[in-house]
Amino acid sequence: MRKYYLLAPGPTPVPPETLLAMANPVIHHRTPEFEAVVAEVKGALKELFMTNNDVIIMASSGTGGMEAAVSNFLCRGDKAIVVRSGKFGARWAEICSAFGVNPIIIDVEWGKAVEPEAIANILKREKGVKAVYTQASETSTCVVHPIREIGAIVGQHDNTIMVVDGITGIGVFPVLSDEWELDVVVTGSQKALMLPPGLALISVSEKAWRLAKDSDLPKYYFDLAKERKNLNKNTTAYTPAVSLVIGLRESLRRMKEEGLDNVFARTDRMARAARAAAPAMGLELLAPESPSNCGTAYKVPEGIDGTLLCNTLNEKYAVTLAGGQDSLKGKIFRIAHMGFIEPFDLLIGISAVEAGLKDMGHPIELGKGVAAAQAILWEK
Amino acid sequence: MRKYYLLAPGPTPVPPETLLAMANPVIHHRTPEFEAVVAEVKGALKELFMTNNDVIIMASSGTGGMEAAVSNFLCRGDKAIVVRSGKFGARWAEICSAFGVNPIIIDVEWGKAVEPEAIANILKREKGVKAVYTQASETSTCVVHPIREIGAIVGQHDNTIMVVDGITGIGVFPVLSDEWELDVVVTGSQKALMLPPGLALISVSEKAWRLAKDSDLPKYYFDLAKERKNLNKNTTAYTPAVSLVIGLRESLRRMKEEGLDNVFARTDRMARAARAAAPAMGLELLAPESPSNCGTAYKVPEGIDGTLLCNTLNEKYAVTLAGGQDSLKGKIFRIAHMGFIEPFDLLIGISAVEAGLKDMGHPIELGKGVAAAQAILWEK
Numbered sequence: 001m002r003k004y005y006l007l008a009p010g011p012t013p014v015p016p017e018t019l020l021a022m023a024n025p026v027i028h029h030r031t032p033e034f035e036a037v038v039a040e041v042k043g044a045l046k047e048l049f050m051t052n053n054d055v056i057i058m059a060s061s062g063t064g065g066m067e068a069a070v071s072n073f074l075c076r077g078d079k080a081i082v083v084r085s086g087k088f089g090a091r092w093a094e095i096c097s098a099f100g101v102n103p104i105i106i107d108v109e110w111g112k113a114v115e116p117e118a119i120a121n122i123l124k125r126e127k128g129v130k131a132v133y134t135q136a137s138e139t140s141t142c143v144v145h146p147i148r149e150i151g152a153i154v155g156q157h158d159n160t161i162m163v164v165d166g167i168t169g170i171g172v173f174p175v176l177s178d179e180w181e182l183d184v185v186v187t188g189s190q191k192a193l194m195l196p197p198g199l200a201l202i203s204v205s206e207k208a209w210r211l212a213k214d215s216d217l218p219k220y221y222f223d224l225a226k227e228r229k230n231l232n233k234n235t236t237a238y239t240p241a242v243s244l245v246i247g248l249r250e251s252l253r254r255m256k257e258e259g260l261d262n263v264f265a266r267t268d269r270m271a272r273a274a275r276a277a278a279p280a281m282g283l284e285l286l287a288p289e290s291p292s293n294c295g296t297a298y299k300v301p302e303g304i305d306g307t308l309l310c311n312t313l314n315e316k317y318a319v320t321l322a323g324g325q326d327s328l329k330g331k332i333f334r335i336a337h338m339g340f341i342e343p344f345d346l347l348i349g350i351s352a353v354e355a356g357l358k359d360m361g362h363p364i365e366l367g368k369g370v371a372a373a374q375a376i377l378w379e380k
Numbered sequence: 381m382r383k384y385y386l387l388a389p390g391p392t393p394v395p396p397e398t399l400l401a402m403a404n405p406v407i408h409h410r411t412p413e414f415e416a417v418v419a420e421v422k423g424a425l426k427e428l429f430m431t432n433n434d435v436i437i438m439a440s441s442g443t444g445g446m447e448a449a450v451s452n453f454l455c456r457g458d459k460a461i462v463v464r465s466g467k468f469g470a471r472w473a474e475i476c477s478a479f480g481v482n483p484i485i486i487d488v489e490w491g492k493a494v495e496p497e498a499i500a501n502i503l504k505r506e507k508g509v510k511a512v513y514t515q516a517s518e519t520s521t522c523v524v525h526p527i528r529e530i531g532a533i534v535g536q537h538d539n540t541i542m543v544v545d546g547i548t549g550i551g552v553f554p555v556l557s558d559e560w561e562l563d564v565v566v567t568g569s570q571k572a573l574m575l576p577p578g579l580a581l582i583s584v585s586e587k588a589w590r591l592a593k594d595s596d597l598p599k600y601y602f603d604l605a606k607e608r609k610n611l612n613k614n615t616t617a618y619t620p621a622v623s624l625v626i627g628l629r630e631s632l633r634r635m636k637e638e639g640l641d642n643v644f645a646r647t648d649r650m651a652r653a654a655r656a657a658a659p660a661m662g663l664e665l666l667a668p669e670s671p672s673n674c675g676t677a678y679k680v681p682e683g684i685d686g687t688l689l690c691n692t693l694n695e696k697y698a699v700t701l702a703g704g705q706d707s708l709k710g711k712i713f714r715i716a717h718m719g720f721i722e723p724f725d726l727l728i729g730i731s732a733v734e735a736g737l738k739d740m741g742h743p744i745e746l747g748k749g750v751a752a753a754q755a756i757l758w759e760k
Contacts, residue, residue: 004405011406011622022623023403025384026391026576028700059441059578063618064601071598098600190619196406198439198578198621218451218598220478221444238443239570241578241621242391243402320408 011190044252051177062188065200068222086140113290136169155181168294270337273376280372391570424632431557442568445580448602466520493670516549517672535561548674650717653756660752
């Protein structure tokens with residue numbers, strides 16, 4: 001029963017007020033009371049996604065939303081461009097393959113962003129590409145991709161949709177779905193939305209609905225057209241995750257009260273502070289050129305096992321950061337700074353890293369990283 | 381802010397202690413702390429499902445579990461027998477069709493149970509039937525099906541699996557998965573498990589895993605083989621619904637403390653009481669011959685609109701029952717008696733029905749239904 005500090009890029013901490021709202025007695029989903037919740041949430045989600053499109057609410061983790069973004073729009077044998085710059089880009093490719101879609105993969109070094117021209121070139125060369133799949137922010141490397149520029153390129157092609165995994169993008173930095181011509185944008189509840197995992201949210205443009213009409217891939221639980229009809233009546237096709245939707249209303253109210261611009265500004269300040277701490281601690285950033293504001297990935301110094309570092313922080317200090325995944329396992333650690341993670345929490349994370357590295361025998365002067373972060377956090 | 385009485389067959393009420401357990405700070409899922417939760421839960425689920433098979437935990441509502449029970453075991457063009465005796469039987473047929481499986485449908489009058497011989501006859505006549513899909517309890521009609529007998533029939537066929545929607549069966553009445561040769565059993569969190577919606581649970585036998593190896597239907601989020609590998613390491617393939625899994629641990633502990641046999645006996649007593657109230661109120665049961673212990677479906681008397689009755693009870697008395705669905709819309713109402721619904725709660729439900737019918741001008745003497753139920757509830 002120790003005081004626990006959750007600073008991983010998902011799940012992130014949930015505000016106590018939201019936890020208590022979700023602890024209210026469960027209400028039935030086919031009632032005017034719950035329909036009023038859905039009505040409020042669906043309006044607020046449009047503001048968050050910066051879209052006039054419907055934003056559909058599903059009971060699943062973000063990966064379920066990603067699957068829906070493939071199975072609802074494409075046909076067996078279709079071609080789709082996939083940006084693979086980390087674990088979640090790889091997931092797009094895996095989902096495409098599982099559903100019989102042929103992914104044209106743009107492999108990008110883990111820690112780097114994709115060049116929009118790479119997508120433009122493929123679209124020029126290959127006929128009949130139905131969709132482009134990318135992350136707004138690749139959580140496994142904490143890299144941000146130029147989705148605005150990619151959206152402009154894809155927008156020139158009438159029969160190609162732009163699909164964005166915005167799981168660590170929405171609510172972290174501005175994602176202007178309509179203005180940037182992002183046809184399908186997916187997010188999950190457990191990141192900037194400050195909720196436990198278990199909800200996927202997905203916006204769909206008219207251009208994407210046109211593709212959906214011809215899609216022949218099997219879907220049932222993730223049938224978005226069916227969900228759209230139900231959303232029009234402020235309900236869902238299947239039993240929704242009632243308590244999480246109630247929590248979502250709290251989170252959306254909270255973000256509205258702070259103001260989305262203020263949320264983005266706070267997150268950006270924390271992100272810059274987290275980066276400034278790296279050289280002060282003698283550490284290198286994994287992605288100095290295109291860092292995402294969702295979290296910061298630091299390279300583990302020579303001679304230190306990153307997995308052991310994260311385990312030590314968890315056991316000794318009750319601080320949960322995230323290590324590296326797949327090819328980055330043991331080589332990086334990640335501190336999140338989004339959602340209900342606030343500036344003082346970031347200082348806890350940096351302070352824990354300093355302590356953990358010192359514990360492991362790495363030469364580090366305590367306080368340098370924290371001070372560098374503070375200088376940015378309290379800037380005028 | 382009225383005191384609210386949820387007596388619908390899902391979602392059902394959640395114990396306050398469980399709501400508070402889920403309101404604890406969210407923990408990360410890739411930690412020894414959460415792995416310990418999964419380890420405890422997976423053991424307790426085996427006891428609940430009365431099986432030595434793995435019981436897989438997924439973030440979705442029950443329908444997602446049903447989809448997994450089709451997409452993981454069959455191939456395109458396969459034949460499967462589907463018992464269609466209500467809305468959820470119809471759902472099995474819809475899922476099969478969506479995935480290119482040919483359902484051989486046994487249509488049963490809504491309110492009646494299937495005859496096991498009907499399944500035996502088809503299995504004799506048709507070659508290559510890969511699976512039989514049925515409900516243990518058809519929630520839309522509150523009918524129980526003879527799954528033990530069907531399991532014995534299907535068990536004689538080496539290449540046919542028995543798949544049971546146990547969403548209002550598991551935790552309601554004994555479902556002896558192994559002894560009855562039930563290869564795949566699905567349930568959801570929001571019924572007898574006393575949790576909010578958002579978790580699907582699914583047990584898989586070795587016979588079913590053998591079919592899974594050859595299955596060519598597309599799946600990714602609901603890939604059970606991938607989940608099985610992760611479950612062996614006390615984790616899940618994708619981010620789990622952490623708070624609901626914590627809640628699940630509470631529910632399973634609660635059921636163990638009461639004792640499964642006592643849970644079943646209490647539920648059975650409530651079910652008999654609910655049925656005894658029908659003639660006392662001058663109402664007919666929809667399913668007098670094969671009623672499920674999950675809830676009781678009453679026919680709405682001549683001249684009364686069942687939908688209006690349910691809406692009135694919700695608005696005037698803050699009591700949520702369930703109406704009829706699809707072809708039964710307006711014709712029945714259902715009172716649940718499972719999970720955290722206790723004998724006194726059942727009396728509230730019956731009392732509300734008496735009051736509501738009287739409000740709508742139906743000749744009914746207050747107290748008769750309640751007294752008939754009490755006589756059974758407090759029997760020696």
